Amino acid sequence: MVAFEVVLRGYDRRAVDALVRAVEAAAGDRDRVAAAVRAAGPLPVVLRGYSPVQVDAWLAASRAAEPDPGSGSGSGPGPGPGPVWAAAVELPIVLRGYRPAETDALLTLVAGAIASGDAARRADALRAIGDTRLPVAFRGFDRAAVDAWLDRAARQLRAG
Structure with missing residues (x-):
């Protein structure tokens, strides 16, 4: 299980834990990961929850780590420029x-x-x-x- 920092205003821990289990159960299948994220919907923000920056970065990384079907290399397409910098900025x-x-x-x-x-x-x-x-x-x-x-x-x- 992935460990996220608990912050003052963050994503609901139960919802994130359920999402993590669903994404890990998808075992790298893009369609199943996308379906799990869609099924979770927008994650609720609570008074004490998981760090949104860390959760969002984990989600982006779990999507980027999947193989790109068009590349033929088996290594994922590198993470895109959008959420990657957010993972490096923990404010x-x-x-x-x-x-x-x-x-x-x-x-x-x-x-x-x-x-x-x-x-x-x-x-x-x-x-x-x-x-x-x-x-x-x-x-x-x-x-x-x-x-x-x-x-x-x-x-x-x-x-x-």
Whole structure:
């Protein structure tokens, strides 16, 4: 069984455990995995549940680990650019932190620029890091963690 961190607001543990059992029972069959995810529907968020970032990353990885029928290589198609960066960014929720909606938008923009080889997108993302002032909310992402991630991203964007 997969172990997920329990956070203040996360996915319902029973629903996730049932989904994990169904996906593991699918044994890599794309259709059965997709059917299990559809049957689970949107996972309910509860006061103390599994970390949504970890659960979403696990789901993306379990889909990506399946063989690509068109490749003939037997190794899965690498994980796509969408959810992969989210697995690397584990941002804790704190009492006073950056508002999640604006933070997610900025992190998505920056991660997309890093993943692309486009110099213009990288320059736009670097400018966005410098120009954006993220609003603080009663419950939001830990400001120190977001700032540290953005600093690392800015260094990576400058390095090309």
